[in-house]
Amino acid sequence: MSTHVVIQSRSSSNRLPFKSLFKIDKYFAIELLYKRVYSKKYKTTVLTSHDNSDDYLCYLLNKKKIKFFRGNLHNVKKRFLSFSKKFKNDDIIVRLTGDNLLVDRNLVKYGLKNFISAKKNYLFIGNKFSNLPYGISVEIFRYSYLKKCKNFSKLDKEHVTYSFDKSKKNNIKIKDEKKEWKKINTTMDYLEDYQIVKKIFEKVNNPASISWKKIIDVFFKVFEKKIYNKNKFTLISNRSKNLTKKNVIDICSLKMQEWKYPLKEQLKYFKNNFKKNEINNMIYLNNHLVGYTLLKKKKFDIKKSYILIDTVIIDKDYRKKNLSNILMSFNNSEIIKSKLPSYLRCKDQHVEFYKKFYWKKVINAKYLNIKTLKNLNLMSFNLFN
Numbered sequence: 001m002s003t004h005v006v007i008q009s010r011s012s013s014n015r016l017p018f019k020s021l022f023k024i025d026k027y028f029a030i031e032l033l034y035k036r037v038y039s040k041k042y043k044t045t046v047l048t049s050h051d052n053s054d055d056y057l058c059y060l061l062n063k064k065k066i067k068f069f070r071g072n073l074h075n076v077k078k079r080f081l082s083f084s085k086k087f088k089n090d091d092i093i094v095r096l097t098g099d100n101l102l103v104d105r106n107l108v109k110y111g112l113k114n115f116i117s118a119k120k121n122y123l124f125i126g127n128k129f130s131n132l133p134y135g136i137s138v139e140i141f142r143y144s145y146l147k148k149c150k151n152f153s154k155l156d157k158e159h160v161t162y163s164f165d166k167s168k169k170n171n172i173k174i175k176d177e178k179k180e181w182k183k184i185n186t187t188m189d190y191l192e193d194y195q196i197v198k199k200i201f202e203k204v205n206n207p208a209s210i211s212w213k214k215i216i217d218v219f220f221k222v223f224e225k226k227i228y229n230k231n232k233f234t235l236i237s238n239r240s241k242n243l244t245k246k247n248v249i250d251i252c253s254l255k256m257q258e259w260k261y262p263l264k265e266q267l268k269y270f271k272n273n274f275k276k277n278e279i280n281n282m283i284y285l286n287n288h289l290v291g292y293t294l295l296k297k298k299k300f301d302i303k304k305s306y307i308l309i310d311t312v313i314i315d316k317d318y319r320k321k322n323l324s325n326i327l328m329s330f331n332n333s334e335i336i337k338s339k340l341p342s343y344l345r346c347k348d349q350h351v352e353f354y355k356k357f358y359w360k361k362v363i364n365a366k367y368l369n370i371k372t373l374k375n376l377n378l379m380s381f382n383l384f385n
Contacts, residue, residue, distance in 0.1 A: 001090045003042035005108060006083070007033060008076065008160075009098030011333070012053040014232050015189055018329035020057060020098045022188075022322070023356055024198050025207045029101060029188065030057070032201070034066050035208040036104045037096065042112075046098075047083055049073035056333035060358070075157040080146060089144035095160065099188040100135045101197060102219070104212045111138045114172045121145035122164050129171040131179050133216060135187030138172075139164075176213075184219055190231065191321060196222075198322070233326065234284040237334050241276035250289035251280065257316050279307075281330055283323070290315040291327040295334065295342075307335055309344035328357040332381060341382040347375065354379045 009020045009030050020030040027035065030046060038044050046061055046068040048054045054070065061068045071079030084093060094112065096103055107125065115123045122145055125138040139161050149156075151163040188197050200219050201207040238247070252266035259266070275296070283291035294310040309331065314323050335342045343362070346354060351361060362378040 001088065001092065003092040003094065003112065004084070004087075005037055005039075005042050005044045005094040005096065006080070007037070007044070007046045007096045007098055009046055009048050009057065010051075010054060010073065011048075011057050011329070012051065012073070014234070015230075016191060016194065017233050017235055017326050018056075018333070019188055019194065021060065021329045022194055022198075022325040024101070024201050027208070028060060030061070030098050031064055031066065032207060033096070033098060033101050033103070036101070037108055039105045039109070041109070042094070043067075045069055045083070047071065047079060049079065052337055053333065055336045056329060059336055063358075075152075077152065077157050077160045080160055084143050084146065087143040089142065089147075091143045093141055093143060093146065095139040095141070097137065100137050100186065101188060101201075102133075102136060102186045102212050102215050103138060104210075107136070107138060107212050110174075111140050111172055115140045120170065122161075123170050123172050124161075124164075124166060125172045125174065127182065128166065129168045130174060131177045131182040132174060133181045133184035133186045133219070135185060136212065136216075180220060181216060184216065186216070186219060191323070194325075195322060231285055235326075235330055236280075236282040236284065237330075238280050238282070239276065240274045240278045240280060243280060247280070247282065251282070251292055254289050254292050254313055254315060255311070258313055279334065281327075281334060283326055283330065285318075288315075290318045291323055291330075293327060293331050295331070297340075305340055307338060307340050307342040309342060312344070324353070328354075332357060335381055341380060343378060343380050345376040345378055348377065351377055351379070357381075 007030065011018050011020065013019060021028045024032050034044060034046065044067065046066060048057055048068055048070055049072065050070045051073040058068055058070065069083045071082045092112070092115065094108055111123065111125050122141040124140065125136065126132065127134055127136065141161070141164065149163055153162070155162040185193070188194050200215065200222065203218055204210050204215065248267065248270060252263055252270055255266055256263060277297065279295035281293040281295065282289055292311065292313045296308045296310050297305055298308050299305050312327065314327060344354070359379040359381045362380050
């Protein structure tokens with residue numbers, strides 16, 4: 001019998017794209033959760049998708065030497081079954097989701113202890129029958145139970161355990177839980193959630209090892225219940241020749257925040273200078289363009305190419321709302337799809353910003369056909385190291 005802790009994660013969320021890669025302290029979110037739950041007593045794996053939207057996630061997991069498995073994007077239950085197809089019937093699976101970052105190894109071990117002593121096929125920890133915060137969730141089941149559950153409704157495909165017996169008899173009780181915990185939402189579904197979670201972890205010295213109970217107490221002290229707007233993000237990566245008239249107007253309107261030229265001149269410049277096959281990365285929030293980057297394909301020589309990032313803009317109303325996590329993850333993801341190294345030029349005050357997203361400062365750039373400017377630094381994001 002073996003035990004597998006599985007962290008379910010994907011990048012293509014409409015509510016908060018690339019949230020598993022958002023920076024928290026010195027980690028990206030899934031890396032932090034992995035470190036919080038990792039133990040030598042069981043195997044820990046991030047379960048993500050084959051979709052190319054998760055290529056960047058897998059690139060970083062590989063870079064950090066975190067074990068991962070890729071399966072079906074939309075049918076998450078099928079992804080679990082593919083991952084576990086060589087398991088034995090009595091093997092244990094612990095299911096965690098990548099947006100619940102407060103879970104730790106102590107909670108996992110407590111759940112496993114109860115599961116083994118109860119001799120059941122399914123148990124769970126959650127706030128359905130307790131005062132736990134929303135976002136403290138652990139599900140434990142045997143492979144045989146997953147395999148025998150033949151329900152493949154839309155909700156089963158999406159939530160894996162939707163048809164499992166989530167009655168009170170299968171709920172694991174937590175000792176010393178506090179009534180006020182019930183008011184807290186600790187999950188990371190929306191941009192506002194991330195801002196709170198990031199703030200909480202910045203208040204502690206040991207984000208990867210602080211116990212789940214202690215971090216909840218910190219959470220409770222600063223938590224403010226808010227009514228969030230149900231924002232929807234849309235990510236668009238399109239060549240200039242395929243942009244709609246609205247896309248072009250939106251881009252030029254956003255550029256006016258950085259370059260103080262009237263819209264008419266911005267549109268004229270776009271028409272005269274943007275090449276047809278250049279890539280435009282756009283982030284829309286409820287039909288409003290809030291983030292934009294231009295990716296230009298350049299050549300080292302006749303045979304080898306690279307990508308030059310020409311423009312990185314975030315709407316001024318969103319610059320203090322951590323939207324850069326989405327924009328730079330989106331840019332890096334598109335670069336990985338191209339299988340080309342990438343470069344950009346930036347001022348001294350922006351070097352640390354790009355380093356947070358795994359860009360490196362280039363010392364010697366004589367091999368590049370890039371016009372160098374004395375007051376700008378050259379940064380690279382190179383797939384080939």
